[in-house]
Amino acid sequence: MPAEGRRGSRKIDPAPLPAWIAILAVVGVCALVLPLLGMGQRVPWTRLASLMATGEARDALWLSLRSCLAAIGVDLLLGVPLALLLARDWRGVRVARVVVLLPLSLPPVVAGIALLATFGRRGLIGARLEVVGVSIAFSTVAVVMAQVFVSLPFLVTTLESALRTRTPGLEEAAAALGAGPSRVLATITAPTMMPALARGTALAAARCLGEFGATLTFAGSLQGTTRTMPLEIYLARETDSDTALALGVVLVAVGAVVVGFTEWTPRRRRRRPRPAPDPGAPSVTMPDAPARPAASVLVTGQIRERGWDVDLRVDAGEVVAVMGHNGAGKSTLAEVIAGLLGLDELDRAEQGEVRIGGELADGPGTLLPPRRRGVALLTQQPRIFGHMSVLDNVGYGPRAHGAPRARARRIALEELAAVGCADLAGRRGDELSGGQAARVGLARALAAAPSVLILDEPTAALDVESRAGVQRVLRDRLAATGTTAILVTHDVIDAVQVATRLVVMDAGRVVEDGTPSGLLASPATGFTARLAGVNLIRGRASVDRDRLVSVGVGRRRLTAALPSGPEQAIAEGDDVALVFGPEAVALHREPVAGSPRTLLPGVVAGVEETGGLVTVLATLESGETIRARITLPAWTELAVGVGDRLWCAIKATQVRAVPAAL
Numbered sequence: 001m002p003a004e005g006r007r008g009s010r011k012i013d014p015a016p017l018p019a020w021i022a023i024l025a026v027v028g029v030c031a032l033v034l035p036l037l038g039m040g041q042r043v044p045w046t047r048l049a050s051l052m053a054t055g056e057a058r059d060a061l062w063l064s065l066r067s068c069l070a071a072i073g074v075d076l077l078l079g080v081p082l083a084l085l086l087a088r089d090w091r092g093v094r095v096a097r098v099v100v101l102l103p104l105s106l107p108p109v110v111a112g113i114a115l116l117a118t119f120g121r122r123g124l125i126g127a128r129l130e131v132v133g134v135s136i137a138f139s140t141v142a143v144v145m146a147q148v149f150v151s152l153p154f155l156v157t158t159l160e161s162a163l164r165t166r167t168p169g170l171e172e173a174a175a176a177l178g179a180g181p182s183r184v185l186a187t188i189t190a191p192t193m194m195p196a197l198a199r200g201t202a203l204a205a206a207r208c209l210g211e212f213g214a215t216l217t218f219a220g221s222l223q224g225t226t227r228t229m230p231l232e233i234y235l236a237r238e239t240d241s242d243t244a245l246a247l248g249v250v251l252v253a254v255g256a257v258v259v260g261f262t263e264w265t266p267r268r269r270r271r272r273p274r275p276a277p278d279p280g281a282p283s284v285t286m287p288d289a290p291a292r293p294a295a296s297v298l299v300t301g302q303i304r305e306r307g308w309d310v311d312l313r314v315d316a317g318e319v320v321a322v323m324g325h326n327g328a329g330k331s332t333l334a335e336v337i338a339g340l341l342g343l344d345e346l347d348r349a350e351q352g353e354v355r356i357g358g359e360l361a362d363g364p365g366t367l368l369p370p371r372r373r374g375v376a377l378l379t380q381q382p383r384i385f386g387h388m389s390v391l392d393n394v395g396y397g398p399r400a401h402g403a404p405r406a407r408a409r410r411i412a413l414e415e416l417a418a419v420g421c422a423d424l425a426g427r428r429g430d431e432l433s434g435g436q437a438a439r440v441g442l443a444r445a446l447a448a449a450p451s452v453l454i455l456d457e458p459t460a461a462l463d464v465e466s467r468a469g470v471q472r473v474l475r476d477r478l479a480a481t482g483t484t485a486i487l488v489t490h491d492v493i494d495a496v497q498v499a500t501r502l503v504v505m506d507a508g509r510v511v512e513d514g515t516p517s518g519l520l521a522s523p524a525t526g527f528t529a530r531l532a533g534v535n536l537i538r539g540r541a542s543v544d545r546d547r548l549v550s551v552g553v554g555r556r557r558l559t560a561a562l563p564s565g566p567e568q569a570i571a572e573g574d575d576v577a578l579v580f581g582p583e584a585v586a587l588h589r590e591p592v593a594g595s596p597r598t599l600l601p602g603v604v605a606g607v608e609e610t611g612g613l614v615t616v617l618a619t620l621e622s623g624e625t626i627r628a629r630i631t632l633p634a635w636t637e638l639a640v641g642v643g644d645r646l647w648c649a650i651k652a653t654q655v656r657a658v659p660a661a662l
């Protein structure tokens with residue numbers, strides 16, 4: 001395409017509005033703009049400067065600007081805390097919101113009467129102030145108070161609605177990383193509410209500039225003291241319409257500048273990515289985050305509303321996978337440990353408790369906030385702070401725990417390199433793909449060096465390759481730091497690779513608890529039985545010249561030939577799990593020849609027939625039990641029964657080798 005023909009990519013509106021909406025919108029614009037055009041056409045433009053040079057006009061303009069500035073200062077001082085409070089859920093918040101919005105519905109003159117009745121010489125508070133020599137009514141202070149009364153609701157309601165519709169969970173994520181309330185306010189709440197704050201301030205300022213009725217009633221009309229622009233315009237209109245028009249057009253111009261200011265806020269600057277140590281070598285770098293000692297976890301208690309009643313102990317340094325159906329209560333367990341959800345309060349005798357490192361985190365009279373538990377929780381939504389760089393996101397935990405900036409950045413760079421994201425360090429948090437955000441979230445959780453790390457399906461959003469990479473990083477890092485970890489997952493491979501213990505939950509209860517291979521070999525529940533649909537044999541890897549991975553099973557070997565990506569590379573002596581489906585196993589009465597097949601002797605331990613297929617359980621020489629699924633005719637032809645010997649031929653091409661937790 002010739003260069004001169006290029007005009008950038010064309011924009012597609014994926015959900016165009018119906019034409020009648022556009023027509024009504026144009027009519028709306030006309031309703032707002034036409035009166036201004038009408039006024040503009042009457043303004044004596046050539047005499048504008050001389051009309052604005054009179055003492056009255058200058059006094060009014062100056063007073064309007066001063067009082068507006070003072071009122072906005074008060075609005076910000078009172079309105080921001082009010083909006084922060086109203087944006088939270090507490091008993092009576094709805095009533096409070098209505099009260100705050102009430103001045104919007106009052107005619108300004110009624111607002112003036114209300115202010116006079118309260119702060120006037122004989123008012124509720126004014127009379128008491130008079131006694132100590134303070135008089136508010138008919139002073140510049142009264143002008144400011146009138147402006148605050150009518151403008152504050154604009155600021156509060158704009159800010160409060162923006163706060164309530166923000167990305168949820170950012171403040172919780174910051175608190176879980178160890179930040180106290182003031183740090184969360186300064187680093188997360190304040191920056192994310194800036195656009196709404198600017199818009200609310202502009203609206204409030206516009207309302208202050210245009211305020212008339214309340215000011216006239218409460219403050220009167222003294223030139224230089226209380227006569228603002230709107231009052232001056234009203235007076236001039238009676239005697240000199242040219243001055244009124246000149247003042248009016250200046251007021252419109254000032255208002256347009258104030259409101260327009262928020263529409264054209266400066267563009268965000270992209271920072272150049274910073275160089276990072278060894279970005280190409282994920283999982284090799286072992287960051288020296290200030291590790292806190294791993295802590296044990298004890299949960300015993302219930303949440304009746306969710307039908308959840310759990311008794312679980314995790315030792316310090318243990319890595320536990322938690323599996324179960326949707327709604328089984330896995331995320332509830334994560335939230336209870338992280339401190340996002342409290343156990344039910346019951347009688348003292350029945351009251352459950354959560355202990356982390358032996359310290360009571362939830363129990364009679366105690367409910368520690370997330371930041372004081374030393375627990376990092378990483379969920380499917382990694383809740384990356386969009387307004388910060390990736391580097392600052394990952395360095396957030398160390399900073400919250402008091403690390404100097406330089407050290408926090410170094411830890412962050414190392415953790416990013418460890419998850420293979422060093423090249424993203426300079427990006428903003430809201431410029432990441434889902435998979436990148438998951439990796440950065442993991443780096444951030446690890447950088448906080450928690451005593452307990454909870455991972456609630458952190459790899460669910462990743463593609464197969466990235467998932468394998470993150471799993472490997474996770475396994476290596478957990479092994480290096482010895483951090484206690486609880487991994488909620490739906491993927492049995494996840495569980496096998498990372499965890500040494502598997503807990504199965506069902507209907508809010510722990511129903512199975514043991515080693516992954518132990519549970520899969522002899523499942524006690526339907527869920528584990530279905531999980532056990534895969535065969536899994538663990539062992540120490542032997543890698544031959546053809547890059548085939550095998551593990552010893554009795555006197556023979558089971559071989560996997562599935563290609564592994566670089567992330568899954570397995571070396572001689574690594575602990576591995578060989579995973580294969582029951583369909584990959586063929587059964588024979590006599591040993592069969594041929595390669596590449598693994599041929600393992602076994603004894604029939606059980607037989608099940610469903611839908612014309614027979615599942616045969618065979619116990620191998622090593623004592624492990626595997627499943628084979630064959631057709632009914634093939635089973636009949638075999639003519640063996642429980643207790644008989646047979647040979648299991650397993651195609652190496654259908655066996656997958658994955659690194660396994662020790």
Ligand SMILES: Nc1ncnc2c1ncn2[C@@H]1O[C@H](COP(=O)(O)OP(=O)(O)OP(=O)(O)O)[C@@H](O)[C@H]1O
Nearest residue numbers: 305306307308324325326327328329330331332333
């Ligand atoms: N905010 C909530 N309020 C009330 N009940 C809830 C809430 N969140 C979850 N529950 C209920 O608590 C129970 C356990 O849910 P939980 O989210 O812990 O399950 P899960 O095992 O994590 O499920 P999934 O695999 O779908 O994530 C479910 O019955 C669910 O409906």
